[in-house]
Amino acid sequence: ITNKSLRLNALSAVAKAVAASDPDRAEHIANTITNKSLRLNALSAVAKAVAASDPDRAEHIANKMARTYNRWSAFLSVETTRATVLSTVAKAVAADDPDRAERIANTITDKYTSEGVLAAVAKAVAANDPDRAERIAYAISNKYTSEGVLAAVAKAVAANDPDRAERIANTITEKSTQVTVLIAVASAAADGDPEHAASLIGQAEQAAGMVELHAGTGALTAVATAVAAFDPGRAERIARAISDKSTRESVLIAVAEAVAADDPDWAERIADTITGEYSRVRALASIARAVAVADPDCARRIANRIPGQAKAEILHSVVLVLAPRR
Structure with a gap:
């Protein structure tokens, strides 16, 4: 190609195309590009x-x-490119070689990028090396990033070290994030220590009430949905406190699904309080599927409560559950 600009663009494209399969050739080609x-x-x-x-x-x-390329006029673009590459390297080796990843992150001059990489390193090692992850988190100056890392650490250790997870949760000031961590710790403690789990859910519910209106609805939804698996009564109470109708009924569906197999009557009562026709049908369909194997007559009875096309859809969903077993 005789046109220099076209030739250099073509060489750049070739270098990028073979970079993964033949990095020696790719690097050699790249170094011949004069632009x-x-x-x-x-x-x-x-x-x-x-x-x-x-x-x-x-x-x-x-x-x-x-x-x-250390001339001042080109410094910013070069340093940005270098930071991007080093970020990729650090994230790639974080799980297997966190020492190296952390060292690389600390050589990046842009603080925002450096702390972003450190956060990625901490999250990668949170389960296996929570001490390192927590240390990195507290060293990050950006509060949002730091607390995001702390949340990841707490969730990673919730099952094996619930005391540590709860301690970390109580240091998080951003309430939406704190809610998600408390839920994770409560879910991990539910089987072995239900009283502690209930206490944690109480803290999560309290924290959710301190979140701004729109986000607060999301926080309460998260609490109710999570607690439905081990304390459906409390989940129903929380759900009914949600002011947004659509969100409230979505959570009630989740609660109904959680109790359907063990207590279909309760699940039906919940479904009957849902005023939105589409949401009510969804709830009844979930209940019918949940009881289909153990009590197909109950599943049919629930389906027959719904008129028209919705009834056919529920019966069809029950058939799909039963078909592999019959």
Whole structure:
């Protein structure tokens, strides 16, 4: 190709295309591109392609770019490209080599990017190395990012170390996030320590009440939906306190589904309080499917309560449940 601009664009495209399968060739091609911007993009593509399989090469390419193109006029674009590549490398090795990932993150000069990578590292090791993850979280200056990491750590350790998870939950100031963590800890404790689980749900419900109106509805929904599995009575009470009708009825459906197999009469009573026709049919259909195997006559009776096409749809859903078993 004799046109220089077209030739360099073509070489850049070739380098990117072969980066994963032949990084030696790709890097060689990239280094022959005389247009700095195109060369940076091509080298960046090579580094990202090998980040997981050859992090040494990827890190070397990123740092070489910074050394080679360190003129002030081009610094910002080069440093941004380097930061992007290093972020990819750090995230790729975070689970297997968190020391390296953390070190790489700390070499990124842009604080926002650096802390974003550190957050990714912490989340990757939260289950296996919660001490490191928690330390990283508290070192992150951005409150939203820090608490997001703390939430991930608490959820990761909730089953094995509920005391730690609860302690972390109580340090989180953003109430919506705190609600999700308390729910996770409560769900983990439900079987072994139902009283503690109930206490945690109470804290989650209280925290949900402190969230702004729209988000607060979502927080209450999360609490009710989660507690339905182990305390459906409380879940129903929380659901009925939700002011938005559509959301309230969606949560009531979830509660009805949770109790349908063990107490279909209760589930039906819940369904009968739902005024939206579509939501009520959904609830009854779920109940019918839940009892179909144990009590097909009950499932048929529930279906027969609904007129028209909806009845046919419920009967059909029951048949689908029964078919593999009959």
